[in-house]
Amino acid sequence: NAGVTQTPKFQVLKTGQSMTLQCAQDMNHEYMSWYRQDPGMGLRLIHYSVGAGITDQGEVPNGYNVSRSTTEDFPLRLLSAAPSQTSVYFCASSYSAGASHEQFFGPGTRLTVL
Amino acid sequence: GQQLNQSPQSMFIQEGEDVSMNCTSSSIFNTWLWYKQDPGEGPVLLIALYKAGELTSNGRLTAQFGITRKDSFLNISASIPSDVGIYFCAGRKTSYDKVIFGPGTSLSVIP
Numbered sequence: 001n002a003g004v005t006q007t008p009k010f011q012v013l014k015t016g017q018s019m020t021l022q023c024a025q026d027m028n029h030e031y032m033s034w035y036r037q038d039p040g041m042g043l044r045l046i047h048y049s050v051g052a053g054i055t056d057q058g059e060v061p062n063g064y065n066v067s068r069s070t071t072e073d074f075p076l077r078l079l080s081a082a083p084s085q086t087s088v089y090f091c092a093s094s095y096s097a098g099a100s101h102e103q104f105f106g107p108g109t110r111l112t113v114l
Numbered sequence: 115g116q117q118l119n120q121s122p123q124s125m126f127i128q129e130g131e132d133v134s135m136n137c138t139s140s141s142i143f144n145t146w147l148w149y150k151q152d153p154g155e156g157p158v159l160l161i162a163l164y165k166a167g168e169l170t171s172n173g174r175l176t177a178q179f180g181i182t183r184k185d186s187f188l189n190i191s192a193s194i195p196s197d198v199g200i201y202f203c204a205g206r207k208t209s210y211d212k213v214i215f216g217p218g219t220s221l222s223v224i225p
Contacts, residue, residue: 004156035215040123040217040218041217042118042202042215042216042217042218043157043202043204043215044215045212045213048212058212059212090156090157092156097210098209098210102147102159102162103159103213104159105156105157105158106156107154107155107156108154108155108156
């Protein structure tokens with residue numbers, strides 16, 4: 001199993017550009033989520049999905065869109081990048097959203113918005 | 115907003131020393147999790163705690179679910195250079211709540 005994979009590993013954007021961060025898992029996990037990590041802030045939940053076709057907002061959803069057309073993939077879209085979106089983005093998955101099914105994280109995408 | 119506090123924020127220790135760090139909340143949690151993040155990588159789950167008072171070990175790591183259910187502790191014995199990284203606590207208030215992460219404790223080990 002590859003686990004949770006994320007692409008790209010690094011990305012530089014100009015303000016106003018759009019892009020999609022890719023996330024895939026091969027563990028047949030129902031629950032997938034996106035976090036951003038900023039210094040001193042820990043990990044903050046952006047969006048999550050409890051299964052294909054179902055998504056919901058987390059703590060910091062503004063400026064980001066998601067979709068979940070398959071169990072395996074959960075892309076994160078930035079429609080118009082802003083410098084405040086400079087961060088490290090992590091995708092995670094787990095068997096379910098409940099306790100005792102804790103999350104596996106991908107290696108992260110380091111995004112800089114100029 | 116952020117609801118978990120971790121202390122210390124950072125620590126520098128000599129190889130072989132023991133390490134203690136803690137995580138506190140103003141709310142009661144029913145699950146406490148400890149993750150480690152190596153430089154340039156995603157967090158990896160170290161220990162999960164599901165019961166007040168529970169004490170769980172994973173090699174040289176030991177974590178405890180506080181009796182008040184508002185705190186948790188992580189100890190690392192006989193630290194080694196590969197212990198370097200950021201240690202995050204995380205928790206859930208109920209079994210199906212979203213996981214909330216603390217800001218992390220950065221650990222540096224001096225050989």
